[in-house]
Ligand code: UDP
């Protein structure tokens with residue numbers, strides 16, 4: 029019988045774990061799906077991991093690990109993928125904002141041959157206007173840069189074992205799960221879902237972390253910003269040729285401009301262009317630097333008793 033693994037990255041979600049385990053296990057039993065739940069506590073500082081351990085002792089299908097610190101949701105997803113043994117894997121938030129009722133649909137589509145089932149948001153849940161605006165702008169820029177619809181795509185997905193294995197062979201440290209499945213290809217289908225409201229706890233995203241996420245992902249998936257540097261250079265050259273000719277002609281005619289203002293303006297504008305370009309290039313160098321160091325994506329500190337074998341991320345029991 030086919031096994032479904034569900035990966036749930038969790039950061040400070042002590043109030044959600046028990047409820048999520050109950051909801052999912054009841055659903056799986058009702059639908060007669062063989063399952064395992066893999067919780068990745070992303071360096072939670074509250075009782076999240078002890079909740080996971082408690083659930084795991086009561087139900088051996090629940091497994092979990094605790095990172096040594098907060099490594100971010102991407103790292104959580106990849107650690108979870110690494111631990112799965114199922115024939116298909118679903119990644120979802122552990123706050124049940126991704127509605128569990130969609131799981132049987134995804135499972136059915138997988139049985140019918142889909143290798144990736146993308147969860148597609150039909151709404152964005154109840155969010156503040158400010159959040160909507162910032163997230164909206166973020167997704168618009170992202171969609172342009174990586175040529176996929178970011179606004180409705182999410183981390184709620186089903187992946188076939190083959191796809192999981194492909195993702196696990198990717199050597200990069202800075203992953204962007206949402207877009208990597210598009211990169212991977214395979215037989216992809218979509219299923220719509222409505223984002224639910226969070227019952228317990230609060231969202232972990234601040235405007236600042238969202239911005240950092242946006243920049244990191246835009247640059248990890250596109251080199252377009254680098255071409256912006258070339259564009260700025262081209263504009264400056266055209267401009268300087270025109271201005272240069274005009275200045276020379278005026279000089280030869282004996283009435284050269286009194287150009288102090290021109291000089292200041294030019295220095296400021298070109299200085300700005302150069303610094304911006306250096307910043308963009310510097311950002312890419314920083315990314316290369318991070319990748320070259322080759323540090324693991326995450327470090328596992330504790331595991332539940334039903335997890336055996338070694339996992340990457342330098343875990344020693
Ligand atoms: N999460 C995580 N590490 C983090 C931040 C969040 O593993 O550093 C998890 C979190 O526990 C949740 C999911 O990622 O299961 C989505 O986070 P959240 O609900 O805060 O985001 P939102 O739903 O508001 O986009």
Ligand code: MG
Nearest residue numbers: 121123125226
């Ligand atoms: Mg959430």
